[in-house]
Amino acid sequence: MAKYDAVVVGSGPNGFAAAITLQRSGLSVLLLEGKDTVGGGMRTAELTLQGFHHDICSAVHPMGIGSPFFRSLPLAEHGLEFIHPEVMAAHPFDNGHAAALYKSVEETADGLGVDKPAYLKLFKPLINIWPNIDSEMLGPLLTIPKHPIDLATFGLKALQSGKQIAARYQSKEARGLWSGLVAHSMIPLDDLTSSAIALILSTVGHISGWPIPKGGSQSIANALASYFTSIGGEIQTNQLISTISQLPDAKALLFDTSPSQLLEICGDRLSNSYRRRLNTFRYGMGVFKVDWALSEPVPFLAEACRKAGTVHLGNTFEEVALSERQIWDGKHAERPYVLFAQQSLYDPARAPHGQHTGWGYCHVPNGSQKDMTATIEAQVERFAPGFRDTILSRHTYNTSEMHTYNPNYIGGDINGGVVNIAQLINRPILSLSPYKTSAKGIYMCSASTPPGGGVHGMCGYYAATQALKDLF
Numbered sequence: 273m274a275k276y277d278a279v280v281v282g283s284g285p286n287g288f289a290a291a292i293t294l295q296r297s298g299l300s301v302l303l304l305e306g307k308d309t310v311g312g313g314m315r316t317a318e319l320t321l322q323g324f325h326h327d328i329c330s331a332v333h334p335m336g337i338g339s340p341f342f343r344s345l346p347l348a349e350h351g352l353e354f355i356h357p358e359v360m361a362a363h364p365f366d367n368g369h370a371a372a373l374y375k376s377v378e379e380t381a382d383g384l385g386v387d388k389p390a391y392l393k394l395f396k397p398l399i400n401i402w403p404n405i406d407s408e409m410l411g412p413l414l415t416i417p418k419h420p421i422d423l424a425t426f427g428l429k430a431l432q433s434g435k436q437i438a439a440r441y442q443s444k445e446a447r448g449l450w451s452g453l454v455a456h457s458m459i460p461l462d463d464l465t466s467s468a469i470a471l472i473l474s475t476v477g478h479i480s481g482w483p484i485p486k487g488g489s490q491s492i493a494n495a496l497a498s499y500f501t502s503i504g505g506e507i508q509t510n511q512l513i514s515t516i517s518q519l520p521d522a523k524a525l526l527f528d529t530s531p532s533q534l535l536e537i538c539g540d541r542l543s544n545s546y547r548r549r550l551n552t553f554r555y556g557m558g559v560f561k562v563d564w565a566l567s568e569p570v571p572f573l574a575e576a577c578r579k580a581g582t583v584h585l586g587n588t589f590e591e592v593a594l595s596e597r598q599i600w601d602g603k604h605a606e607r608p609y610v611l612f613a614q615q616s617l618y619d620p621a622r623a624p625h626g627q628h629t630g631w632g633y634c635h636v637p638n639g640s641q642k643d644m645t646a647t648i649e650a651q652v653e654r655f656a657p658g659f660r661d662t663i664l665s666r667h668t669y670n671t672s673e674m675h676t677y678n679p680n681y682i683g684g685d686i687n688g689g690v691v692n693i694a695q696l697i698n699r700p701i702l703s704l705s706p707y708k709t710s711a712k713g714i715y716m717c718s719a720s721t722p723p724g725g726g727v728h729g730m731c732g733y734y735a736a737t738q739a740l741k742d743l744f
């Protein structure tokens with residue numbers, strides 16, 4: 273008799289979600305992780321100096337707090353505490369002012385002057401319908417919806433480009449703020465569906481906030497691990513899987529891996545046609561990441577930036593759109609959009625007393641080897657003169673180092689593959705059951721399946737639900 277009913281490979285949010293869903297259904301589940309700690313994109317470490325705790329990957333968690341699956345777990349009882357920055361995100365301009373995204377939709381709109389009515393007109397209806405459609409929006413698209421009208425209302429907006437939605441706004445502030453949100457999509461701002469992620473991040477933010485976990489993203493991983501083992505799940509670390517023969521017998525095998533790794537590990541079990549389709553899966557832009565140990569808070573000129581958990585550095589809509597287009601076309605941007613976070617402002621345990629951490633990355637072409645440290649620091653300095661003088665130490669990851677750190681980040685792509693219109697639906701292949709492979713009992717559950725990247729666990733939840741339906 274097999275010791276385990278199911279084995280999950282990879283302990284990212286989706287690996288945990290799959291393992292927990294199966295274990296909660298009364299099965300016996302083994303979770304294997306290649307590294308010496310669990311967490312995938314949810315790890316925190318002293319990357320620079322002693323006492324400075326840096327989020328290696330994810331930092332800010334609108335999708336974590338907004339995840340219908342995470343909400344179903346008693347993670348607070350297992351040590352997870354979210355902290356809400358006063359300003360969720362700020363977007364500074366060259367004139368020293370900034371637009372700000374607050375949890376309150378009214379407060380955000382109040383700061384957008386002439387665009388207040390347009391902002392409220394866009395987001396108020398989305399905020400109202402989101403609770404009816406969150407599980408469906410964060411799941412496979414090809415299903416029969418429970419609330420078709422609400423889903424269509426959101427979907428029709430999400431099927432517009434960032435540029436089309438920006439046309440609703442007149443002010444530099446509203447257009448700039450919007451561009452910083454759209455650029456999370458890692459596709460050009462005039463690409464169809466580039467609005468989808470920005471609409472979700474804003475709507476979820478206005479409902480639940482953009483919090484950071486106390487102690488770092490590792491706290492989410494630790495809470496998931498604690499809950500999983502409390503219900504009888506087993507975890508083994510230092511188990512890098514390169515062939516399926518390494519795995520113990522089990523009815524269900526779920527892979528929190530990229531399609532490329534699934535092909536390497538399970539290749540001969542998969543049909544030729546499935547392999548061919550998986551081979552056409554497309555990876556997107558990479559990232560260049562910097563973590564800083566700082567002697568003091570970042571001296572941003574704009575007050576909203578000094579209070580924000582997240583700061584989007586890119587100036588105007590046009591500048592952000594240009595840099596994202598250049599990167600998409602395989603070039604490095606001179607003034608790239610930089611996603612910056614300053615967790616220690618709200619979580620003092622991240623750095624020694626009075627000192628701070630900085631977390632930031634810019635997009636680069638997939639597989640880029642270029643050192644973007646100076647370029648990123650110039651973008652921070654542009655909106656926070658004196659920033660360079662506060663740097664005590666820094667740590668960087670280029671795309672290869674990202675990929676080595678986590679084999680799922682192919683060429684530095686942190687989203688598990690491009691999220692354009694094609695791969696929003698064909699993720700990883702066009703199918704009514706996208707988590708299923710061609711081999712009975714083998715499933716994919718990573719961010720390369722619907723709904724895609726982010727720390728929410730919804731890919732893992734839906735993959736495990738499919739396995740339960742098929743096999744148990």
Ligand SMILES: Cc1cc2nc3c(=O)[nH]c(=O)nc-3n(C[C@H](O)[C@H](O)[C@H](O)COP(=O)(O)OP(=O)(O)OC[C@H]3O[C@@H](n4cnc5c(N)ncnc54)[C@H](O)[C@@H]3O)c2cc1C
Pocket residue numbers: 281282283284285286287304305306307310311312313314328329330331332333334335336511512513514528529533559561633677678679680681686687688717718719720724725726727728
């Ligand atoms: C720099 C950066 C910033 C980010 N910022 C945010 C953010 O602020 N908010 C947010 O929500 N998301 C953010 N993300 C994205 C988020 O981290 C990912 O989308 C998410 O972690 C994907 O989850 P996953 O479970 O699919 O895979 P992962 O989290 O990548 O986990 C996969 C796990 O599987 C393991 N593994 C892979 N292959 C094998 C193998 N063959 N054998 C054994 N183990 C294996 C890996 O070691 C890893 O632990 C960021 C990512 C990065 C890199």
